[in-house]
């Protein structure tokens with residue numbers, strides 16, 4: 001923690017040199033935590049920003065107990081009133097957009113506009129959740145029995161556990177907590193150990209709203225490792241729903257553990273997203289989309305473009321254009337406005353990238369651009385790389401995996417049917433795109449024969465989704481949906497109600513169950 005700009009940023013966000021790692025959400029809700037210390041280092045230069053005393057198992061129990069009793073009060077508050085609280089949270093987040101965005105840049109290494117964009121996403125979802133609080137609609141059905149009425153209604157679930165990845169340290173909390181908050185639940189937020197300060201800042205920003213509405217215990221934070229906090233959360237029967245965002249291997253563990261107690265999981269896991277480029281595509285637009293998709297956030301988005309499936313007739317032309325655009329990318333300190341690509345999250349990510357490139361070349365790939373490590377003056381502790389483009393085949397084992405780094409595999413095809421087979425032939429199913437001017441190609445891509453992903457775009461890249469739609473993916477991406485549309489339903493329990501307003505008791509399906517003889 002060095003220059004005065006950073007010192008005053010941390011002060012404005014209430015981050016001290018040493019911070020407790022658990023709170024029940026109110027201004028004075030911070031616990032005197034007793035776990036092990038965790039130092040948050042900036043990926044920009046590898047230097048420490050501040051320290052967190054993590055929550056111990058005992059601290060976790062204290063927060064979870066508080067959350068359970070807070071839930072029983074909160075669930076009785078009318079949903080539109082909860083919506084007003086969420087709206088207020090949206091307002092305070094908007095007021096702190098610049099500061100919180102900068103902290104995301106400092107702690108996660110995103111460029112400034114992406115850090116700010118993440119906070120804007122939180123503000124947008126708050127608006128969505130506020131409206132939703134008046135639209136938690138159930139249906140009515142016509143009963144088959146005379147003088148009966150049927151309807152379904154939605155009740156809050158209880159405690160929702162929110163486990164998040166380092167690359168969206170703020171927005172993913174809001175997709176879950178604000179929508180689920182409108183639904184009437186209480187929350188336990190366990191952020192990534194790489195980005196604990198962003199989570200602390202969010203808690204500090206919303207704390208005055210928590211106090212004003214007396215909802216201490218609804219938006220809780222517990223920072224800790226998987227032994228003290230992660231695994232106990234997964235096994236905790238007080239938490240009916242665990243929402244987990246992260247790698248597929250983490251998701252497998254979450255799914256197994258939560259299922260073994262018949263809990264519900266909402267999984268948002270890795271992607272292996274591709275753009276198909278048809279011969280009639282606007283190549284300038286397609287290469288811009290590939291550039292943002294593959295290089296934006298240094299290739300560290302779940303929706304990052306990892307594969308370009310390009311028609312062989314236009315491959316040389318597309319490739320030249322893309323490489324020229326790659327050469328114009330400014331790589332460096334994400335705190336500087338001109339930077340378009342910042343560092344990888346840590347040195348381990350750099351090693352994983354180098355290993356993946358080596359494997360791709362060993363499996364038959366050809367390096368077309370980049371892939372080198374960069375040493376930047378004054379930022380020697382950060383992990384900076386040149387994004388890589390590798391000509392490859394879809395079936396290479398390394399192409400089948402998600403490497404969380406800016407590596408783009410270029411794969412050629414000769415007709416649309418083949419492109420679709422290649423596109424779907426990976427274990428993951430998050431985001432997908434096609435660039436084409438043909439209605440036939442567009443509609444084929446969107447048909448049952450087309451993309452098997454949760455997100456399918458036409459003439460738009462794979463990353464940068466809006467909050468209004470349901471977000472998530474199929475296959476190894478985990479099947480979860482968050483944010484817009486009717487994603488709220490996962491945070492509630494459905495109840496079917498039947499009311500008999502007649503004077504008889506007819507049974508469904510015409511079943512008769514009445515003694516025929518006169519009663520003795």
Ligand code: NAD
Pocket residue numbers: 163164165166167168190191192193226229230231234245246247248250251253267268269270271301302303402404430472473477
């Ligand atoms: P990660 O799997 O290493 O960690 C994710 C979270 O899971 C962290 O909070 C971590 O502490 C927690 N965790 C790990 N083991 C746990 C356990 N046993 N019990 C409880 N919690 C546990 O992922 P990461 O490196 O932080 O993030 C990158 C990954 O996340 C990529 O695979 C990316 O695609 C994925 N991601 C997916 C989405 C999506 O919406 N699909 C969004 C963002 C990131």
